Amino acid sequence: MPTLYHAPNSRSTSILHLIEEMGVADRIDVVDVTVARQDGSGGPDARNPHPEKKVPYLTDGDDYVRERGSIVAYLTDMFPEAGLGRPVGHPQRGQFLSWLFYYQGVMEPVLVLDWAKIDHSALHATFRDLNAVVACLANALENQPYLLGEDYSAVDLLLSSPFQWLPDATPQQPSIQAWITRCANRSALTTVMERDRAGLRV
Structure with missing residues (x-):
């Protein structure tokens, strides 16, 4: 087990x-x-x-x-x-993995650096900045309720998780706020x- x-x-x-x-x-x-x-x-x-x-x-x-x-x-x-998830062979497998790696490799480092007030051009060039992360999320959620479309998935769970702990970091874009609320209201x-x-x- x-x-x-x-x-x-x-x-x-x-x-x-x-x-x-x-x-x-x-x-x-x-x-x-x-x-x-x-x-x-x-x-x-x-x-x-x-x-x-x-x-x-x-x-x-x-x-x-x-x-x-x-x-x-x-x-x-x-x-x-x-x-x-999106198993091997699923038409959204690549998107699913991309969001997981984006969270681990870009989004979380950017959120931590912003929270710690650490700013340097090399960090922006490597990880982007908070505005770029917000724009990425807003673009994905512009015409759909979840990152992969109409259905909630594990990428929504992972990428919305920081905002459950740090609500003050929640972006002001209505589409992102609505998405965070939908993810937070899961009974699980x-x-x-x-x-x-x-x-x-x-």
Whole structure:
């Protein structure tokens, strides 16, 4: 059985959300671990096999997966019947993977750099800037409710996740705000957030 190493109220909560959305909570073991927090609390957990003691981290037998975009791709491929991914051969497979890699390689670094007030032309040339990220999202959502069209998918879950934690970072574009609201109103997200706050695991 795959095992997810998770720290409550962290980036790994989005992977719990994915598991809940897919309806496969009984097919994935979840181990809660501690991690070092920005406020100085927590710390590395010896139970966590991640080489840097970070989360999320997924193990599957002798194999492992790190980084959220990779874990999303792995799990949606493992459970294609859930309909949140785009399996090999699907006409949107390329778009699906592109959004996952865009989040990991561009969007999250830009959001962190903006939050930290770090500004340099080399960073803009490499990662773009926040305006470019907002424009990319707004363009994709101009005439459709979700990033891949009419149906919610795992890319919506991942790319909307920062705004669930940092609502002040929400762009002002109405199409993006409406998309974030649609993604935030998922019952699976509410369930996972309540469990995380209560420290419960099913």
